[in-house]
Amino acid sequence: MERFQVNGQQGLSSIHVGESLSNIGSYLPRGVTPIIITDENIKNLYGNKFPQGPVLTIGTGEKIKTLATVENLLRELIRLSCDRSSFILGIGGGIVTDIVGFVASIFLRGVRFGFVSTSLLSQVDASVGGKNGVNLDSFKNMVGVFNQPEFVICDIDLLTTLPKAEISNGLAEIVKHGLICDTDMLDFIEKNRQKALDLDHDTIFRLVADSVAIKSRVVQQDEKESGERRKLNFGHTIGHAVEKLNQVKLNQVKLNQEKSNQGKPVLTGHGRAVSLGMVAAAMFSQKKGMISQEDVTRITTLLKGLNLPVELDYKADQIIEAASRDKKKQGSSLYYVFLEAVGKARVEKIGFDEMNDFIRSVFE
Numbered sequence: 534m535e536r537f538q539v540n541g542q543q544g545l546s547s548i549h550v551g552e553s554l555s556n557i558g559s560y561l562p563r564g565v566t567p568i569i570i571t572d573e574n575i576k577n578l579y580g581n582k583f584p585q586g587p588v589l590t591i592g593t594g595e596k597i598k599t600l601a602t603v604e605n606l607l608r609e610l611i612r613l614s615c616d617r618s619s620f621i622l623g624i625g626g627g628i629v630t631d632i633v634g635f636v637a638s639i640f641l642r643g644v645r646f647g648f649v650s651t652s653l654l655s656q657v658d659a660s661v662g663g664k665n666g667v668n669l670d671s672f673k674n675m676v677g678v679f680n681q682p683e684f685v686i687c688d689i690d691l692l693t694t695l696p697k698a699e700i701s702n703g704l705a706e707i708v709k710h711g712l713i714c715d716t717d718m719l720d721f722i723e724k725n726r727q728k729a730l731d732l733d734h735d736t737i738f739r740l741v742a743d744s745v746a747i748k749s750r751v752v753q754q755d756e757k758e759s760g761e762r763r764k765l766n767f768g769h770t771i772g773h774a775v776e777k778l779n780q781v782k783l784n785q786v787k788l789n790q791e792k793s794n795q796g797k798p799v800l801t802g803h804g805r806a807v808s809l810g811m812v813a814a815a816m817f818s819q820k821k822g823m824i825s826q827e828d829v830t831r832i833t834t835l836l837k838g839l840n841l842p843v844e845l846d847y848k849a850d851q852i853i854e855a856a857s858r859d860k861k862k863q864g865s866s867l868y869y870v871f872l873e874a875v876g877k878a879r880v881e882k883i884g885f886d887e888m889n890d891f892i893r894s895v896f897e
């Protein structure tokens with residue numbers, strides 16, 4: 534097991550990589566029965582391993598990351614007569630941890646909380662760092678708080694039940710960490726690609742621990758994202774636009790009861806969208822003269838090898854429209870994360886016009 538810490542403004546958070554859900558009792562406050570919040574999938578798979586306590590479930594998918602879900606949970610907490618001494622335990626992927634962190638932070642102006650992180654994406658990224666919140670209309674993560682969980686348990690063994698697509702989603706954020714600041718990690722993933730996809734225990738342990746090390750270090754330096762932490766948004770400007778477009782497409786497909794407009798399944802997931810965003814950001818960096826065409830090819834080859842998409846199937850105008858509705862927009866400009874080298878991110882404030890011209894030049 535490896536332990537990491539983030540000493541946040543509102544308290545200390547410890548992250549335990551390789552710890553087991555079965556040891557959760559030693560992390561919970563003594564004499565307090567936790568309120569457990571999870572999703573249906575996790576409850577079905579691991580409910581029998583949960584500690585004693587009432588279990589509240591939410592649905593699954595980005596579509597339920599809403600204020601309505603938050604409201605329902607708050608009402609449930611009132612129904613359970615929770616008070617300031619209550620402890621909330623979120624067990625799940627990034628959707629659960631983003632929502633639970635927010636609910637725990639606003640219920641009675643804040644109660645204690647911790648996470649058991651169950652998806653690869655949440656272990657390497659979402660559950661670490663204290664960003665909690667939900668979407669509002671088409672604005673992703675528009676409402677939320679910075680507040681660190683008391684602990685995060687990253688139980689590697691839970692990942693064995695993850696659908697294959699979710700392993701790739703998590704690997705996207707791992708590649709992101711390598712691209713922005715760790716070439717050794719990139720070399721390691723390139724060499725151990727298949728082992729990572731097959732969830733080889735030691736390989737995944739290494740990748741999760743290295744990712745948590747990077748994320749906790751960056752968050753420690755800049756918890757509220759006024760500088761260094763922006764680098765973690767690499768691939769996310771266009772990534773979030775793609776994620777929104779995927780969501781719209783998925784809803785249409787459901788409405789039409791078809792597989793998709795072209796008969797292709799709509800592959801959703803945060804990591805997949807970020808994969809496309811990273812390809813775009815790499816191409817943009819190359820266009821600005823920072824990295825070479827070979828570097829871009831290296832990045833796309835790696836992502837493809839991890840079963841992640843590298844070709845956008847949206848039109849430039851759709852991406853531009855969706856990207857302009859991002860909360861990171863500040864007036865007519867935004868902070869965009871480039872790669873000045875593979876393994877080194879650089880944040881620059883650019884005009885929306887510049888980004889839109891770039892999108893038109895490559896995706897029309």
Ligand SMILES: NC(=O)c1ccc[n+]([C@@H]2O[C@H](COP(=O)([O-])OP(=O)(O)OC[C@H]3O[C@@H](n4cnc5c(N)ncnc54)[C@H](O)[C@@H]3O)[C@@H](O)[C@H]2O)c1
Pocket residue numbers: 572574575578593594595598625626627628629631651652653654655658659660661662663664665674691692693694695696699702803804
């Ligand atoms: N707060 C942050 O800093 C941060 C960072 C990155 C991503 N995020 C957010 O995280 C969310 C995505 O998280 P995610 O990819 O974990 O999605 P998720 O929580 O929807 O999990 C993906 C799917 O896997 C299932 N699942 C989870 N663990 C499982 C397991 N052990 N076995 C079987 N199935 C399992 C879930 O039920 C779900 O169907 C997005 O909303 C994204 O914006 C937040």
Ligand SMILES: [Zn+2]
Pocket residue numbers: 658706769803807
């Ligand atoms: Zn992300």
